[in-house]
């Protein structure tokens with residue numbers, strides 16, 4: 533079913549006050565330290581009945597929440613039962629500061645959040661801060677550089693996922709072919725890929741054309757005001 537909806541304004545609440553004290557155990561896990569403190573902030577979100585606090589910094593694309601993430605969170609929240617998220621095995625690629633993985637964990641999934649090495653400290657910090665004592669399965673964090681070491685680090689025999697999650701992983705970068713091959717590699721029979729993305733450039737649509745050659749593709753939701761589309765992809769087996 534195709535939905536057309538506005539992004540809810542109440543989902544994201546900006547607050548520069550440090551109203552939540554950081555627990556010492558979490559502080560020790562924080563490897564990523566923003567260098568420019570003027571760029572450092574906390575953003576507040578509300579999903580799955582929980583207030584979620586995300587530490588962000590404009591120093592890295594992977595340290596801020598992108599619009600595709602809130603769209604995907606909203607979809608997961610509203611379709612949690614239909615998607616049977618309780619206990620579902622999920623892997624997120626390009627998880628950034630971790631909002632999608634946090635919401636999926638709160639909704640009951642067993643999540644592995646992945647990204648480039650330099651953003652993993654901040655990702656780990658946000659995941660723990662928001663899921664410790666709030667989830668049946670604590671999310672894991674793992675390095676995954678698109679197209680690199682997949683057989684070695686994610687062998688198909690042990691790494692089966694019900695869902696592969698991706699938000700705003702398609703933008704102006706040089707790794708689009710590796711991204712597509714990574715998406716395909718991580719999907720096995722039965723895996724559903726949920727990919728939300730803001731469409732800005734012609735290269736985004738070119739990626740979508742290639743994506744459709746590899747995946748049976750369904751448009752699940754479209755947010756016209758923000759140009760975000762959310763797709764379901766099932767790998768073609770022929």
Ligand SMILES: C[S@@+](CC[C@H](N)C(=O)[O-])C[C@H]1O[C@@H](n2cnc3c(N)ncnc32)[C@H](O)[C@@H]1O
Nearest residue numbers: 594597598601626627628648677678699700707
């Ligand atoms: C635009 S950000 C989106 C972050 C998050 N998914 C969101 O929507 O808020 C793109 C993410 O992809 C990651 N990324 C970019 N190139 C990558 C690569 N070659 N391998 C793995 N991750 C990559 C970045 O580190 C970043 O976290």
